[in-house]
Amino acid sequence: MNLLLRLRWHLLALVLLVAAPFVLPPLGAAPNTVNRILVWGLFGLGFDILFGYTGLLSFGQSAFYGTGGFVAAYLLTRAGFPHVITALVIGMVVAAFVGWLVGMLAMRRTGIYFAMITVAIAEIFFFVEFNPLSDWTGGENGLPGVPTPMVNLGFTTLHFSSGWSLYPFLAFCYFVGLALALRIVHSPVGAILAAIRENPMRAAAVGHNVHGYKLTAFVIAAAYAGLAGGLLGVLQGFMPPDAFMFDTSGQLIIQTAIGGRGTLVGPLVGAALWLFLQDFLQGTLQLGAAWKLVLGLVFVVLVSFLRQGIVGAVRGLFVRGAARAADDAVQAPAAAAAATPAASQPMATHHANASYTGPVLKASGLTKRYGGVVANQEIDFSVDAGELRGIIGPNGAGKSTFFKMLTCEVAPSAGSIVFEGQDITGRDVTAVCQLGLTKSYQVNQLFNRLTVRQNVEIAVLADLRGRFRLDMFRRLDTLPGLAERVERTLGLVRLQGRASAPVAELAYGEKRRLEIGLALASSPSLLLLDEPLAGMSPSERTETVQLLKAIAQGRTMVVIDHDMDALFELAGRITVLQEGRVLVEGTPAEIKSNPQVQEAYLGGVHEEGAA
Numbered sequence: 001m002n003l004l005l006r007l008r009w010h011l012l013a014l015v016l017l018v019a020a021p022f023v024l025p026p027l028g029a030a031p032n033t034v035n036r037i038l039v040w041g042l043f044g045l046g047f048d049i050l051f052g053y054t055g056l057l058s059f060g061q062s063a064f065y066g067t068g069g070f071v072a073a074y075l076l077t078r079a080g081f082p083h084v085i086t087a088l089v090i091g092m093v094v095a096a097f098v099g100w101l102v103g104m105l106a107m108r109r110t111g112i113y114f115a116m117i118t119v120a121i122a123e124i125f126f127f128v129e130f131n132p133l134s135d136w137t138g139g140e141n142g143l144p145g146v147p148t149p150m151v152n153l154g155f156t157t158l159h160f161s162s163g164w165s166l167y168p169f170l171a172f173c174y175f176v177g178l179a180l181a182l183r184i185v186h187s188p189v190g191a192i193l194a195a196i197r198e199n200p201m202r203a204a205a206v207g208h209n210v211h212g213y214k215l216t217a218f219v220i221a222a223a224y225a226g227l228a229g230g231l232l233g234v235l236q237g238f239m240p241p242d243a244f245m246f247d248t249s250g251q252l253i254i255q256t257a258i259g260g261r262g263t264l265v266g267p268l269v270g271a272a273l274w275l276f277l278q279d280f281l282q283g284t285l286q287l288g289a290a291w292k293l294v295l296g297l298v299f300v301v302l303v304s305f306l307r308q309g310i311v312g313a314v315r316g317l318f319v320r321g322a323a324r325a326a327d328d329a330v331q332a333p334a335a336a337a338a339a340t341p342a343a344s345q346p347m348a349t350h351h352a353n354a355s356y357t358g359p360v361l362k363a364s365g366l367t368k369r370y371g372g373v374v375a376n377q378e379i380d381f382s383v384d385a386g387e388l389r390g391i392i393g394p395n396g397a398g399k400s401t402f403f404k405m406l407t408c409e410v411a412p413s414a415g416s417i418v419f420e421g422q423d424i425t426g427r428d429v430t431a432v433c434q435l436g437l438t439k440s441y442q443v444n445q446l447f448n449r450l451t452v453r454q455n456v457e458i459a460v461l462a463d464l465r466g467r468f469r470l471d472m473f474r475r476l477d478t479l480p481g482l483a484e485r486v487e488r489t490l491g492l493v494r495l496q497g498r499a500s501a502p503v504a505e506l507a508y509g510e511k512r513r514l515e516i517g518l519a520l521a522s523s524p525s526l527l528l529l530d531e532p533l534a535g536m537s538p539s540e541r542t543e544t545v546q547l548l549k550a551i552a553q554g555r556t557m558v559v560i561d562h563d564m565d566a567l568f569e570l571a572g573r574i575t576v577l578q579e580g581r582v583l584v585e586g587t588p589a590e591i592k593s594n595p596q597v598q599e600a601y602l603g604g605v606h607e608e609g610a611a
């Protein structure tokens with residue numbers, strides 16, 4: 001039963017693919033159109049992993065579609081290579097390799113700059129195909145005479161020639177492509193790709209190699225594109241030069257947007273709509289070139305009213321109800337679990353160096369200059385194991401900058417940071433988190449469209465798997481220790497009852513607790529909390545102070561906050577920063593009675609009062 005449930009999407013796809021040749025012809029669908037939909041759908045599976053799951057909008061997919069297609073077609077038509085399927089696989093591998101090279105270049109930039117690089121690369125490939133390589137690619141004539149596949153089963157040979165006879169071969173390729181894509185998106189790698197789409201900065205800060213995973217998605221998309229390009233040649237018996245054209249990339253993006261990104265089958269549905277409309281408007285209605293105008297209007301209407309695309313909208317109807325039911329089911333046991341000692345027990349912490357016995361953290365002469373502004377100056381700071389240190393200071397005193405330097409988000413202008421005996425100055429935030437030093441942010445940095453559970457999973461995954469691992473065919477839910485660690489963290493920050501809620505549905509106080517949960521989930525040996533109480537109501541503050549007390553058991557923590565009463569209650573020692581320097585350090589009682597602190601906060605009221 002469990003297996004059937006897990007394979008429900010595979011089974012549904014199988015039934016639909018098997019039924020299509022029986023159901024579609026009476027509806028007037030031409031086999032060639034159905035075959036083209038499958039090729040576009042396969043092309044879109046990879047693109048959706050890149051765009052829908054990872055959030056990287058590439059305009060350059062035609063480069064890989066063309067590369068895979070021309071390599072396979074060249075082998076089969078000019079090089080005398082006899083085996084179609086092997087040629088298709090070689091085309092796919094070459095496209096993936098080219099994708100890796102291009103990805104290394106394009107990934108140097110993000111957002112619009114990334115998109116612009118992909119546009120430029122697609123144009124370069126188009127030019128190269130037509131000019132320097134035209135002897136190999138046939139230039140504007142393309143490569144005619146691409147054969148169709150034959151599979152020798154020993155007792156018989158299957159010929160997949162054209163039309164409905166080619167359909168089973170393309171349907172098989174699509175099905176295998178879909179099964180692999182489903183596997184990838186439900187793997188730890190798939191979960192991390194979604195986190196990168198939502199918040200790449202936080203994905204890096206919880207310990208994932210964002211560049212490596214983005215490059216992986218790029219290569220996967222290029223491989224799918226390469227195979228689809230090869231199949232295009234097989235389908236048409238001819239490799240057309242327009243595979244390399246920018247229009248190809250544009251059509252892929254539009255089909256994905258119409259069908260629904262982040263759904264895998266969305267591009268197939270989008271392609272079906274596009275190609276059926278094209279046939280219907282051009283053929284039946286005889287609209288000629290004006291068919292694109294009608295298609296444009298359909299696109300605008302669909303994207304305006306169904307922002308998640310057709311498949312996204314349908315899925316949205318089901319997912320909401322299912323998530324609510326799951327939360328209701330978990331609410332009762334979760335409440336009980338929160339009361340059990342297991343939920344409040346500290347988690348094992350991550351130690352870079354288990355034999356080390358000195359201060360957990362030692363910063364010396366830490367200075368940060370932003371142009372003429374000196375945010376931090378010559379800060380010496382040391383934290384012992386098990387300590388709960390508070391940091392206070394007026395606005396602009398340099399507290400957040402200090403934390404950013406400790407977690408290696410920003411490089412110091414001078415000074416050094418030694419964590420558990422290891423000099424971490426100049427390392428990056430991902431490496432430092434992997435060593436066991438992380439922070440929660442002053443302004444929430446969550447994965448907004450993921451659920452609370454998925455948010456915590458992302459952080460736990462970095463701890464369980466390290467900064468980069470290509471376990472993309474492993475199921476996320478089979479990872480040993482993941483579920484237990486996630487539940488433990490949810491228990492610590494009291495969010496078990498909200499585990500299935502998307503972040504957007506959380507109350508502010510719940511978001512702050514999740515923010516702390518993300519940092520906690522990496523089981524750091526030193527946890528920094530930047531204003532965990534900021535923006536909270538008085539009752540939320542009281543609740544969160546209790547939460548922090550519970551979390552502090554067996555942990556080393558440094559907490560910045562403006563709520564001095566809360567910090568005096570929590571911390572064993574307090575460091576006061578003023579104008580980027582350490583003003584004074586001491587126990588809460590010493591700090592409260594220190595005239596310099598009163599002067600810093602009350603602007604001399606102390607002395608005036610004394611006078």
Ligand SMILES: Nc1ncnc2c1ncn2[C@@H]1O[C@H](COP(=O)(O)OP(=O)(O)OP(=O)(O)O)[C@@H](O)[C@H]1O
Nearest residue numbers: 370373374375393394395396397398399400401402
């Ligand atoms: N990226 C930056 N570029 C230029 N100046 C900066 C930058 N970040 C911080 N500063 C400056 O450094 C000083 C210290 O800022 P920081 O945010 O560390 O203070 P803070 O004590 O955390 O303040 P708050 O309590 O308001 O959060 C401020 O003068 C700020 O304007």
